[in-house]
Amino acid sequence: xxxxLETRGLTQVYGAGTPFERTALDHVDIQVEKGExxxxxxxxxxxxxxxxxxxxxLLKPTEGEVLLNGRSIWDEKGKCSRKTRFEVGLVFQYPEYxxxxxxxxxxxxFGPTNMGLSESEIKTRVAEAMDFVGLDPSMAxxxxxxxxxxxxxxxxxxxxxxxxxxxxxxxEPTAGLDPAGRDEILAQIRDYHARTGATxxxxxxxxxxxxxxxxxxxxxxxxxVMLCGTPREVFAHAEEIVAAGLDIPEITKVIRELxxxxxxxxxxxxxxxxxxxxxxxxxxxx
Amino acid sequence: xxxxxxIGQFFPGTSAVHRVDPRVKLTLVVCMIVTLFLAAGxxxxxxxxxxxxxxxxxxxxxxxxxxxxxxxxxxxxxFTAVLNLFYTPGNELWSLGFLHVTDAGxxxxxxxxxxxxxxxxxxxxxxxxxSPIDLTDGLELLLGPLKKIHxxxxxxxxxxxxxxxxxxxxxxxxxxxxxxxKARGADFDSGNLIQRARAMVPIxxxxxxxxxxxxxxxxxxxECRLYRGDIGRTRMxxxxxxxxxxxxxxxxxxxxxxxIVLGRFGW
Numbered sequence: 001x002x003x004x005l006e007t008r009g010l011t012q013v014y015g016a017g018t019p020f021e022r023t024a025l026d027h028v029d030i031q032v033e034k035g036e037x038x039x040x041x042x043x044x045x046x047x048x049x050x051x052x053x054x055x056x057x058l059l060k061p062t063e064g065e066v067l068l069n070g071r072s073i074w075d076e077k078g079k080c081s082r083k084t085r086f087e088v089g090l091v092f093q094y095p096e097y098x099x100x101x102x103x104x105x106x107x108x109x110f111g112p113t114n115m116g117l118s119e120s121e122i123k124t125r126v127a128e129a130m131d132f133v134g135l136d137p138s139m140a141x142x143x144x145x146x147x148x149x150x151x152x153x154x155x156x157x158x159x160x161x162x163x164x165x166x167x168x169x170x171x172e173p174t175a176g177l178d179p180a181g182r183d184e185i186l187a188q189i190r191d192y193h194a195r196t197g198a199t200x201x202x203x204x205x206x207x208x209x210x211x212x213x214x215x216x217x218x219x220x221x222x223x224x225v226m227l228c229g230t231p232r233e234v235f236a237h238a239e240e241i242v243a244a245g246l247d248i249p250e251i252t253k254v255i256r257e258l259x260x261x262x263x264x265x266x267x268x269x270x271x272x273x274x275x276x277x278x279x280x281x282x283x284x285x286x
Numbered sequence: 287x288x289x290x291x292x293i294g295q296f297f298p299g300t301s302a303v304h305r306v307d308p309r310v311k312l313t314l315v316v317c318m319i320v321t322l323f324l325a326a327g328x329x330x331x332x333x334x335x336x337x338x339x340x341x342x343x344x345x346x347x348x349x350x351x352x353x354x355x356x357x358x359x360x361x362x363x364x365f366t367a368v369l370n371l372f373y374t375p376g377n378e379l380w381s382l383g384f385l386h387v388t389d390a391g392x393x394x395x396x397x398x399x400x401x402x403x404x405x406x407x408x409x410x411x412x413x414x415x416x417s418p419i420d421l422t423d424g425l426e427l428l429l430g431p432l433k434k435i436h437x438x439x440x441x442x443x444x445x446x447x448x449x450x451x452x453x454x455x456x457x458x459x460x461x462x463x464x465x466x467x468k469a470r471g472a473d474f475d476s477g478n479l480i481q482r483a484r485a486m487v488p489i490x491x492x493x494x495x496x497x498x499x500x501x502x503x504x505x506x507x508x509e510c511r512l513y514r515g516d517i518g519r520t521r522m523x524x525x526x527x528x529x530x531x532x533x534x535x536x537x538x539x540x541x542x543x544x545x546i547v548l549g550r551f552g553w
Contacts, residue, residue, distance in 0.1 A: 018351060019297060058465050082471055090469040098466040100491035110488065114471030145495070159470060 002070060004199050005032035005055055005088070005167060009064035012050050016062070024050040026223040027064065032167070032201065037193055039210035039231075040203040042220030043245055048203050049093070051220065052169050055201075056088035057081075068167075086115050089165030093172045095156030096149060104130075104147075104155050105140035111163040129162035132192050134184070150181040157185075161192065168192070169201040174209060186213060207249050211235070211270045219246070236268040251275050295355075296417050303345035303415045307531045308424025314538045315412045321542040322405055327553040330545040331400050337541045338408050345415050355410050356403065363402050370395040418450035427525065433516075440516035448504070456497065463492050 012025040024047045032038055042048040053059045054066050057073045057080030065072050073084045089111075092098065101107035105126050112122045130137060133154040144155050157173065170189065174182040190213055193200045204210045210217065217234045219227040221244040227234050234241070238248050238256060248256075249270045255278075259267055265278050298304075318334075325331055342352055356363075376390030413421070426443035433439050464474070467488045474485050 019348070053465065056469060058468060082473065085469055085471050092462065092466045092469070095466065097496055098463055098470075098488075098492050100488045110467075110472075111470040114473065163471070 002034070003031040003067075004034040004069060006030065006067040006070075007051075007054065007064060008067070010051075010054060010061055010066060011063035012047075012054070012059060013062045023223050025054075028223075028225055030218065030225060030228070032199060033216075035197050035199055036215040037190075037200045037202065037213055039214030039217045040201060040220065041205065041207060041210060041217060041246060042226075043205050046220040047223045048220045049171060052090060052171060052201065052203060055167070055169060056090050057084045058090070082114075086111075086163050087165055088167045088169065089160040089163050091157050091160045091168070091170045091173065093175060094153075095159075096152035098156060098159075099144045099152060102143060103141050104135070104144050107144050107155060108159045108162050111159055115163060125162045125164065126158075129158035132161050132195075133158045133188055150177055150185075153177070153185070154188075164196075165198065167199045167201065169203070171203045172205075173202065174204070174206075182209065189213075205246070207241075207247050207270075211249050219244070221246075231270050232268045235270045238267065295414065297347050297351070297414050298417070299346055299415065301344055301346045301415070302530050302533075303341055303411070305530050306415075306534045307525055307527055308416050308420040309428050309525060310527070310531045310534055311412055311416055312421075312424050312428060314534065315409055317538065317542055318408050319405065321545050322401055322408070324549045325401070325545050326549040327551075328397070329553040330548040331397060331404070333541060333545055333548070334404055335400065337538075338404055338411070341411050342407070345411065347411075347414055351414075352407060352410070355414075356406060359402070359406055363399055366402060367395045367399050370398050419447060422447040422450070423521075423523075423525065440519075452497075452500070455500070456493070459496055460489065460493055463489050463496075 007028055007030045010025055010028045010030075011023070014020070014022045014024055028047070028051065030051075040048050040051065050059065054061060055068075057066070060074065060078075060080075065074070067073070068084060068087060074080050099107050101110065108126045108129055109122050112125050117125070126140070127137060130140065135151070135154055135158065144152060147155065153173070157170070161168065168189075173185055173189065177185065186209060189200060189202065192198065202210055202214065211231045214231065216229060217227070217231055218225060219234060219241065226240065226244060227237055235248060235252050238252060241248055251272050252267070252270050255265050255269050255275060256267055258265055263282065265275075265282060269275050269278055322334060325334060342349060371387060371391050371394075372385050374388055374391035374394045376388030378386050378388055379392075380387045416424075422443045425446070426439055429437070429439045429443075468474075472485060472488055474482065477485070
C-alpha cells in the first residue's frame, strides 16, 4: 500500500531559544491512504493545525520530513515547490476572512489563476467549484462581502476546490455554523469526495461530526499522535480520549452507561443506527 | 519573520525591574535619554553602559533577546558610524581620495555607536519589562495635570493601550491571511516591484476588513460594560510608590548625576 501523504519524525518547535519556546509536534509519524477520509481530532494546542500546515509546505519542519506520493515536498535546496500547494489544497479555519475580490467568481478564480491555467479552463473550474459547494451560478457576479457567513465560507472552500487538489484538507470547516449549515457543508464535502475520489482530511474538535463520515480517525494530544485507526478502533479507547479532555459521541456515552448498568453491548459503537441494531439484538437474544 | 520583531514586546517577569512603578520607569527613561546626550567622554559612557547592563541582568531577560531587538537598527548605527568616521575634522591618520580618517573621527564614531545602542537598549528595557497596560496607566497618570488645560489625556492613553494590545493580534492575523493566500498559490517573493505590490492586495483587503470588524466588536464590548471615558472611573490597581521605586530612583539619580558631572569635565 502506497501512501499519498506521509510524515516521518515530523517535529516543529516554535520560538526556539526564546522564553516562548513550544514544541507543537514531536516526532510525528502519520500515513494517509489515497482516497480516504481522515478525521484529525485534538483540542486547542494539540498540534493539529500545525500538522496540516506541514502537509502543503506552509511550515518548514524543524526536524523530520513530509512525503507527498512518496517524495519529500522539500527539495535539496530547502525549497518547497508551489505545485505542492496545488496538489494539497488547504482550507483554513474561518476561511471567509481570506476573501478579497470584487466578485465571487473572481475570488474563486484566484487559485486557478495562480496555477497559470487558460481562461476557459479557469471558467470551467469556477463553475464546477460553485456547483460542488451549492452556490447558484447566477451569484457569480455578486460581491462576496454581501453574503451571509455560511455563504462566504462556501465561496472560500470553492476557492480551494477550484484548484482540483488531490488532497483536500479542511480545518474546522463547520466552526461557528448553525446545525443546518454544518450538516450541509459536511454533506457537500462527502459528495465532493464521492465524485472526485480525492483524499480528504477534516480537522475538528467535535467527534460527533467527524465520526460519522471519516474512514479513519487520528487523535492528536500534546504534540503526539495518541490514537489512529477506524472510528471503532479509536472509540474502543474511550477512557483515554476522555482523559485527554476530548469528547466521545453522545451515543457512545449512552452505550458505555448501559455497559456500566450491566447490559453487555459493544462499547465501540459510535452511530445511532448501530446502537439501535445492537440493542434490538440484545433484547431478542434475552 | 513577522514574529521576530521584538521592539515593543513585553516579557512577563517578577524581577525588581519589572516591579518598579511605571511612572517611575517612564520618568527615569526620559532622564536617561537626556543624560545620554550630556555624556561626553568614555568614562561617563562606561558608567551608563554598566547601569543599563545591570538593569538587563536584574530583569532576567535573555541578553540574546536584547541583541535580537537591535537587528532592525543595525543599518542606522552603521550609517552614523561611517559618517562620523569620515567627516570629523582632526589629526589625519589615514586618507584615500576624499575620505579622511582622523583620530577625533574614530573617537566620535565609537561614542556615537555606543550612544545609539544604549539609547535603544535602555528604552527597549522599558517595554520589555512593563506590560502595555501598566505603561499607558503610568503615562496617563504622569500627564494627568494636562487634563486641566483640556488635553484628552485619558482618551489618548486608551487609544495607545488599544493600539498596543492589537499589534500582536494583527500580526497573527496577517500571518494567517498570508498562509491562506499562499495555500491558494499566491506568490509574494517574485516579480518586479509593481507585481509585488499587486500581490499585497489579497493580504491587505482581508486585513483591513478584519481590523474594522475588530474595532467594531471592541467598541460594542466596551459600551456593554458602560465605558464612557474618564469621568468617574476608578482603578482596580492603584499605583503606589514602594521601596523598589525609591531604590530605583536613588541609584539612577546617582548614576545620572555622576555622568553629568563627569560630562562637565569632558570625561
